Amino acid sequence: MIRRKLLQVSAVFMATLGAGLLANLLQAATADDIKVSELKPGVYLFQSAGSNVVAMTGKDGALVIDGGLPEHSEALYKAIQQATGSKRINTLFNTHWHPEQLGLNQHASRDGATIIAHEQTLMFLKHKVSSPLVKGSFGPVPEKERPSKTFKTEGSLEFDGHKIEYGYLPAAHTNGDLYVYFRDLNLLVAGGAVGSDSWPLVDFRNGAFIGGVVRAHEKLAALVQADTMVIPATGRPMSGADIVTQREMYEKLFVDLNALMNKGMGFNDIVATNPLKGFESRYGDPSVFLDGIYRSMEMAYVPD
Numbered sequence: 326m327i328r329r330k331l332l333q334v335s336a337v338f339m340a341t342l343g344a345g346l347l348a349n350l351l352q353a354a355t356a357d358d359i360k361v362s363e364l365k366p367g368v369y370l371f372q373s374a375g376s377n378v379v380a381m382t383g384k385d386g387a388l389v390i391d392g393g394l395p396e397h398s399e400a401l402y403k404a405i406q407q408a409t410g411s412k413r414i415n416t417l418f419n420t421h422w423h424p425e426q427l428g429l430n431q432h433a434s435r436d437g438a439t440i441i442a443h444e445q446t447l448m449f450l451k452h453k454v455s456s457p458l459v460k461g462s463f464g465p466v467p468e469k470e471r472p473s474k475t476f477k478t479e480g481s482l483e484f485d486g487h488k489i490e491y492g493y494l495p496a497a498h499t500n501g502d503l504y505v506y507f508r509d510l511n512l513l514v515a516g517g518a519v520g521s522d523s524w525p526l527v528d529f530r531n532g533a534f535i536g537g538v539v540r541a542h543e544k545l546a547a548l549v550q551a552d553t554m555v556i557p558a559t560g561r562p563m564s565g566a567d568i569v570t571q572r573e574m575y576e577k578l579f580v581d582l583n584a585l586m587n588k589g590m591g592f593n594d595i596v597a598t599n600p601l602k603g604f605e606s607r608y609g610d611p612s613v614f615l616d617g618i619y620r621s622m623e624m625a626y627v628p629d
């Protein structure tokens with residue numbers, strides 16, 4: 326049984342996790358473990374597969390945003406087929422290049438789907454990379470599982486009568502983040518730059534920067550209405566009003582951090598000072614986030 330499962334495992338997973346393979350397989354989700362909610366008619370949210378995954382029913386297969394972790398991908402693929410009634414993936418977005426987004430790339434490739442990502446995401450997937458957010462190293466992803474369509478700033482596509490817009494959020498969570506906006510459904514899939522019940526992770530060694538986090542929230546706040554449903558890469562759904570609140574929080578934080586850095590404070594001092602104290606009850610302990618964004622500033626401002 327384990328041998329059969331091993332053979333099904335994505336090449337992405339093999340390249341990524343190596344020694345942890347067996348332990349992760351034994352924890353792999355079944356289709357019943359995946360939590361499914363209908364966000365809008367024909368649009369579903371799948372949770373517990375390693376990241377939030379959104380899928381829309383289509384006449385010639387589903388449009389899917391992100392793919393969860395490779396070890397949960399078989400269960401997730403089945404859950405998407407059951408919920409959407411679609412036999413195949415037609416279009417897959419990778420909101421960025423972290424392993425939590427890539428579980429369905431193998432399935433999408435097998436289905437002949439278009440895989441859309443920012444051109445920076447494709448660049449990362451071509452190489453072996455390391456990140457403070459990934460154990461060991463990651464990639465390269467096999468060529469046929471990489472994005473087949475990339476863009477620089479923004480793009481759009483028609484899918485079963487819906488115009489779907491997508492755009493780049495530079496230097497936010499990685500250096501290849503994108504959002505997907507279903508304007509007619511008042512639904513925004515925001516990717517890794519946004520956190521709903523926790524602080525977003527900042528991959529500061531791979532291009533993430535506090536200024537990019539601020540800019541991402543400014544860009545998203547300009548897109549949404551107060552009642553827009555917003556789906557981050559992890560955590561509960563949130564609203565357009567939440568994005569506006571977070572934009573203000575991050576704009577103030579960026580100003581405060583610059584002032585503290587000019588006073589000569591290092592990241593341990595910043596974590597101890599905790600300029601995000603007032604938001605702990607909502608988003609939890611910000612120490613890791615503060616440490617990451619302060620390191621992102623040091624890397625940008627302070628010469629070696």
Ligand SMILES: [Zn+2]
Pocket residue numbers: 421423425498517558
């Ligand atoms: Zn990520």
